[in-house]
Structure formats: C-alpha cells, structure tokens
Amino acid sequence: MDAVVVGGGYTGLSTALALRAEGLSVAVVEARTCGFGASGRNAGHLTPTIGKDLPTLMRLFGHDRVASLVGLVELAIDEVERLIRVHAIECEYEAVGNVIAAVHPRQFANIDRAAAAARAFGLPGELLEPDAMRARGLPGSFLRGYHEPHGGILHPGLYVAGLRRAALACGATIFEESPVLRVEDGQRPCAHTQEGSVRGRVLVIATNAYARGLPLPAPLPAYMMPAYVQLLQTAPLNPAQLAAVGWQGHEGLYTAHEALESWRLTRDNRIVGGAKHVRYGYAGRVLPDADADVALRLDAVYRRRFPELADVEITQTWGGRIGFALDFLPVVGRTGKANNIYYSMSYAGHGIAMATYSGRMVADLVAGRSGPGAALWARRSLRLPPEPFRWLVFHALNGFFEGVDRRVDRLVG
Ligand SMILES: Cc1cc2nc3c(=O)[nH]c(=O)nc-3n(C[C@H](O)[C@H](O)[C@H](O)COP(=O)(O)OP(=O)(O)OC[C@H]3O[C@@H](n4cnc5c(N)ncnc54)[C@H](O)[C@@H]3O)c2cc1C
Numbered sequence: 431m432d433a434v435v436v437g438g439g440y441t442g443l444s445t446a447l448a449l450r451a452e453g454l455s456v457a458v459v460e461a462r463t464c465g466f467g468a469s470g471r472n473a474g475h476l477t478p479t480i481g482k483d484l485p486t487l488m489r490l491f492g493h494d495r496v497a498s499l500v501g502l503v504e505l506a507i508d509e510v511e512r513l514i515r516v517h518a519i520e521c522e523y524e525a526v527g528n529v530i531a532a533v534h535p536r537q538f539a540n541i542d543r544a545a546a547a548a549r550a551f552g553l554p555g556e557l558l559e560p561d562a563m564r565a566r567g568l569p570g571s572f573l574r575g576y577h578e579p580h581g582g583i584l585h586p587g588l589y590v591a592g593l594r595r596a597a598l599a600c601g602a603t604i605f606e607e608s609p610v611l612r613v614e615d616g617q618r619p620c621a622h623t624q625e626g627s628v629r630g631r632v633l634v635i636a637t638n639a640y641a642r643g644l645p646l647p648a649p650l651p652a653y654m655m656p657a658y659v660q661l662l663q664t665a666p667l668n669p670a671q672l673a674a675v676g677w678q679g680h681e682g683l684y685t686a687h688e689a690l691e692s693w694r695l696t697r698d699n700r701i702v703g704g705a706k707h708v709r710y711g712y713a714g715r716v717l718p719d720a721d722a723d724v725a726l727r728l729d730a731v732y733r734r735r736f737p738e739l740a741d742v743e744i745t746q747t748w749g750g751r752i753g754f755a756l757d758f759l760p761v762v763g764r765t766g767k768a769n770n771i772y773y774s775m776s777y778a779g780h781g782i783a784m785a786t787y788s789g790r791m792v793a794d795l796v797a798g799r800s801g802p803g804a805a806l807w808a809r810r811s812l813r814l815p816p817e818p819f820r821w822l823v824f825h826a827l828n829g830f831f832e833g834v835d836r837r838v839d840r841l842v843g
Contacts, residue, residue: 431457431603433796434621434630436610436644438464440781441774442636443593444789446602447513452793456602457628459621461609465590467640468781471750473661473692473702475682476510476581477528478503479780482758484547485540490757493550498805499759500551505802506787507581513786514584517599519592522697527579528682529558531572533735534842538574540686545576554579567676569693571735571842572683583682583694586782593786610644615766632796633766635773638785639751642716647771652813653761654776655824658717660724660749661704662732663696664742672699674738687838688831691731701736704728704747705779706835710824713817719749734842752779756812756823760784762791763807772796 433449435442438460446456460466480503481487487496514523530544541557548555558566558575568575598604605628614620619633637644639656667675675695683693683703693703707724711717725747732744755761755776762774772795774788791803814820 431455431628431630433457433632433634434459434619434628435634435636436613436621437467437636437638437640438594438604438606439467439469439636439638439640440590440593440785441638441788442634443590443597444513444786445634445636445774445792446597446789447593447600448789448793449796450597450600450602452797457630458597458602458604459608459610459623459628460604460606461642463606464594464604465587467638468750468752469590469785470587471661471748472586472782473705474584474586474694474782475528475684475692476507476523476584476782477682477684477780478507478553478578478580478783480759480784482778483544485543488547488550495805497551498802500553502787502802502805503783504553504580506783509790510783510786513593513596514589517592517596519589519596521584521588521592523582523584523589524680525582526679526681527577527582528684529568529572529575529577530686531563531568531575531683532686533571533573534838535573536838536841537686541574541576544686548576548578566681567678568681568683569675569677569736570738572685577681581783583680584782585697589782612645613647613771615647615771617768617770619766619768619771632770632772634792635771635775636788638775638777638781639753647765649765649813650773650775653755653811654753655710655755655814655820656714656751656753657824658709658711658719658721658749658751659705659779660707660720660728660747661702662725662728662744663746664701664732664739665745667699667701667739667742671739671742675736687835689828689835691735693735701732701739701742703732706731708828710821710828712821720747721749724749752777752781754778756814759809760788760806761811762788762795762803763811764795
C-alpha cells in the first residue's frame with residue numbers, strides 16, 4: 431500500500447478519497463464499522479465554525495490569521511457539498527444554513543458580536559430581529575438570531591455511510607472490525623492489528639477522540655483532550671405539533687451559550703438536539719457514552735425550549751466523544767522518524783466541515799504542497815499540560831462556561 435489510514439470517520443474516509451484522487455493505493459483500518467465514532471452520531475449541523483466561535487478567534491489571533499481560518503472553513507463546507515453532489519450521497523442534506531440564536535435578551539450582545547465578526551470577514555449572513563425570527567417561523571423560545579446561510583443540516587450517519595461507499599467505489603480498501611493495536615514508526619510505517627498488519631509509505635492517524643487501545647505517537651496525546659457530549663431525539667411530530675412549532679425553513683439552530691445547545695428538525699419531523707453539558711474522564715478514562723444525569727438535564731432543556739411540544743416524548747438519547755485542543759482549533763500535521771505519519775484531529779465539536787476537509791489537507795501535506803490548511807499546520811500547536819493539571823484546565827474552562835450559561839438559563843426560567 432501507499433497509504434494506511436487508521437480510523438474510518440469523516441477524517442479517515444475523506445483522506446482515503448483525497449489520496450486515491452492523487453493516485454495512491456489506500457487501506458483504511460477501522461476498529462468497528464466506519465462511522466462508529468463521532469461521525470456516525472453527531473448532531474448534523476454543517477456550520478462555518480472553526481475554533482470556539484468567530485469573536486473569540488478574533489480576540490485570540492487578530493484579523494489576518496482569522497481571515498485564513500475563515501477562508502479555510504468556507505472551503506470545507508464547499509468540500510462537503512461537493513462530495514455529497516459528486517458521489518450522490520443521500521444524507522438528507524438541506525442547504526438551509528444555521529441560526530445562532532439567543533434564548534434571552536442577555537445573549538443579544540453575543541448575536542451582535544457574531545454578526546459584526548462575520549461582516550468583518552465579508553461572510554454572508556443576516557441579523558434576525560425578533561419579528562424576522564417569527565416571520566421565518568422559528569420556534570418561539572429562540573428570540574433573536576444571526577443566520578449563517580452557508581451550510582445546513584444533514585443526517586450524519588447517512589453522510590458517513592455515503593463517504594464509505596464512495597471510498598470503496600474509488601478503489602480504497604477498507605478493513606473493518608480491525609482495531610489497530612500499535613503503530614510502528616519508520617521508513618514504511620505499519621498498522622498492526624490482532625489479525626494482521628498493513629504497511630505503507632505514509633500512515634494517517636484519523637482516530638480523533640476515539641483512539642481507544644491505541645498508543646498514539648508523540649506529540650499527539652499532548653494536543654487533544656477527549657470530552658463527552660450527549661444528544662436526544664424526539665418521536666416524530668404529528669401535523670398539529672409541527673404547526674405549533676413552525677420551523678418551516680428547517681434552519682439548524684444553535685444557541686448563543688458559551689457551551690452551545692444545538693437543535694434540528696429531521697426529515698421525518700423529529701427534533702434532534704442537546705449538547706451543552708460536556709464531561710471529561712480524568713487521564714482520558716473512558717466514561718459511558720450516555721450519562722443518566724446529563725440525559726435528565728437535557729430533557730429539562732428540551733422542555734424549556736419547546737414548551738409547545740409538551741406532549742412529544744424523547745425516544746432516544748446517546749452520546750459521543752469530541753476532541754479539543756487548547757486553542758479549540760483543529761490540529762493537523764505530521765510526525766514520525768521519517769516524517770511520514772500524518773494526523774488531523776481536535777475539531778472541538780465542529781468537525782463535519784473540517785474533518786471532511788482534512789482529506790484535502792493531508793493530501794496537500796503528503797504531496798508537499800502548500801494549501802489553505804497551512805493556516806492550521808503552520809501554527810505552533812499548544813501542548814496540554816499533564817494530569818492533574820489537564821483535569822484542572824478542563825474544569826476551569828467548563829466551570830466558567832457553565833456558570834455564564836446557568837445565569838442566562840435561570841433568567842429564562
Ligand atoms: C454528540 C456529538 C455532536 C456533534 N455535533 C456536531 C455538529 O452538529 N456539527 C459538527 O460539525 N460536528 C459535530 N460533532 C463533531 C464531529 O462529529 C466530529 O468532529 C467528527 O465526526 C470527527 O470525525 P473523525 O473522523 O475525525 O473522528 P470519528 O468519527 O470519531 O472517527 C474515528 C474513528 O477511529 C476509529 N478508531 C479508534 N481507535 C481505533 C483503532 N485503534 N484502530 C482502528 N480504528 C480506530 C473509531 O472506531 C472511529 O470510527 C459532534 C460530535 C458529537 C460526539
């Protein structure tokens with residue numbers, strides 16, 4: 431093989447597609463089935479978000495660096511749309527954009543900041559005053575917002591299944607149910623599994639926050655903190671319930687909280703949403719994907735945001751892992767004795783666009799080209815401190831975000 435890719439989510443499959451397009455032979459080695467990780471279980475919002483949010487990025491990095499990052503994530507959305515189109519992926523994609531929404535006037539300033547930051551970079555978008563929110567039929571708890579028209583909503587599992595089919599059709603080999611136990615560094619790096627090994631000229635680590643049982647080569651463990659987020663799904667709304675909630679335009683909604691809530695109406699008229707409460711296992715300890723206490727808290731949030739749907743039951747809750755870097759930006763680069771082990775990870779819960787674009791970024795790196803991804807790989811990635819300081823960093827950040835959000839939510843009642 432020319433290239434061995436470890437992990438079969440958006441990162442691994444888009445990398446397989448991009449490297450096949452360069453003429454390389456590619457094998458993807460996936461521990462479970464492709465899409466088992468975050469790619470098959472996320473909330474389905476394709477948004478132009480990179481880092482925590484645009485106003486925070488501007489405070490951290492200044493106009494010029496942020497301009498390249500904004501350009502990069504816009505290309506990433508185009509790439510998702512291109513792959514859906516070219517490979518005819520049926521994933522219920524609706525290019526309706528997303529609305530950052532305030533649930534209390536206390537959050538109106540956040541909406542103004544998001545709109546001003548988007549304007550500063552010439553991004554399309556529309557400030558939605560309360561009457562415009564109502565005119566669009568958006569659910570009544572979402573008071574004022576900013577519409578980002580680029581992107582939309584999709585069924586994440588169907589999207590990753592489509593990428594898997596496309597990678598196979600393009601000639602990639604996929605080994606599933608094949609956990610990689612060890613990566614051997616060298617001129618021809620190798621992925622070792624219980625049953626056999628695959629060696630390549632290059633090896634790509636595409637396991638993001640799911641790298642269970644695989645010691646990652648240095649310095650990767652210092653670049654990413656895995657965290658857990660949870661979602662819920664309701665029963666399908668009947669016509670009367672649909673009429674009560676409105677939402678004819680199906681725009682994705684995410685709130686102007688520090689730790690955001692996301693909400694979307696699915697093709698079969700269910701509400702999928704949640705996030706907001708983030709958990710972390712000390713020293714990377716594996717936690718249950720779904721936590722009963724978080725499920726109860728999200729149930730209460732759903733009831734508060736959709737009082738018009740008091741009789742609509744939650745039928746499912748689930749959770750998954752996301753990866754965070756200290757600056758919330760994706761971490762892309764290469765390492766290894768022969769500099770031939772590539773990686774892309776840490777999308778801070780905004781990976782549909784950026785994990786999909788990692789295929790292009792890794793292909794550029796492998797070919798020795800510069801490219802839009804240089805905005806990420808040319809920066810010095812910050813190293814997370816070891817435990818117990820890592821745990822303290824998580825709780826300091828999360829405690830701060832939750833505190834701000836709790837104060838707003840108490841006002842909503
Ligand atoms: C609940 C939730 C909601 C989210 N909502 C959104 C959203 O609305 N919008 C958005 O943009 N992003 C969202 N995200 C983030 C997005 O889903 C991720 O950033 C993206 O899916 C990461 O893709 P990936 O391919 O890098 O990782 P993953 O999809 O996690 O794939 C990693 C793969 O590696 C495999 N693997 C792990 N260890 C091994 C091993 N030893 N050997 C072989 N294979 C291995 C795993 O089985 C897995 O399939 C959300 C994430 C979660 C969890």
